[in-house]
Amino acid sequence: MIRVHRVPFSTNVERVALAAGHKGLAIDWVDHPDExxxxxxxxxxxxxxxxxxxxxxxxxxxxxxxxxxxxERPEPPLLSPAGPERAAALVAMDWFDRVWKGPPNALDGPEPPDADALRSRSRRWTGWLAALLGESDYFGGDALGIVDVCVFPFLKYAVLDPEPGDEQAFHAILADLLRADLHPALDAWAYRVDSHPRA
Ligand SMILES: N[C@@H](CCC(=O)N[C@@H](CS)C(=O)NCC(=O)O)C(=O)O
Incomplete structure (x- = not known):
């Protein structure tokens, strides 16, 4: 069994929980205090x-x-094994981690001088994600895919409030940024993905 170390309320940990839940794979979780x-x-x-x-x-x-x-567990798949669909998913994931996450990370702390620019950039980029999803049920198309797993723990704050006890400023910042505009299809997607199992 895979052993995974985590701290409470971690967005990046939820990616692993969602992926393993999708595969029906149990995880041996090791909990650590945040501090x-x-x-x-x-x-x-x-x-x-x-x-x-x-x-x-x-x-x-x-x-x-x-x-x-x-x-290790290809079924049910989250990522095409080859071809343009796989490449598009890899591009989207890297862009999300290296670009989309920039503004909320930069806003997590003392207000930076370019805070307004960061907020408007974040709104624009979230609009791009909503357009990328379009009318599809998932970023993966008809079924949960690796891009859904990558972005859900962050984009979920468009509709889901931080859990009780979660006092991480980053999550409140995400909620604030994501609720600046209306994205009904993205909201429906967040509820849809939230109904998937976690390991
Ligand atoms: N690129 C890493 C980022 C991991 C990351 O930032 N984890 C957060 C929790 S969601 C963390 O441990 N933060 C602690 C810190 O910044 O000191 C990944 O995808 O796993």
Whole structure:
């Protein structure tokens, strides 16, 4: 069984939980307090979660873990094994992590001088995502795909409130940014993906 280390309320951990839930794969979760990550640092040399142990191999990075789960348990698929659909999904995921996440991350702390520009950039980019989804049920088309798994734990704050006890400013920032405009199809998608199982 895959062992995965997590802290409470982690967006990136939820990606792994969704992917494994989709595959019917059980995870041996190891819980750590947010404020004491010494065991995570000892295991992986850094403090971010999720960290997965596949036997003796330690894998870090939520989407690398999801791709590894996909390789080990291909059915039901989250990602096309080859071709343009696979490439489009990989581009979307990298763009989401390296670009879309920029404004909420930059706003998580003292108000930066370019806060207004960050907010309007975030609104524009979320509009692009809503357009990418279009009238489809999922970013993956008719079924949950790897892009849904990648973006859901962040975009869900368009309609879902942070869980009780979750005081992370980042999640409140996401809710604020995502609720600046109306995206009914994106909202319906968030409720749809939220109904999927988590490991
Ligand atoms: N690129 C990493 C990012 C992981 C990450 O930022 N994890 C957050 C929790 S969602 C974390 O551990 N943050 C702690 C910190 O920033 O000190 C991934 O996809 O796993």
């Amino acid at each position: 004491d990550r010494s065991a995570i640092v000892e295991l992986s040399g850094q403090r971010l979660v999720p960290i997965a142990e596949f036997g003796t191999e330690v894998v870090r990075g939520s989407m690398r873990i999801v791709e590894r789960i996909e390789a």
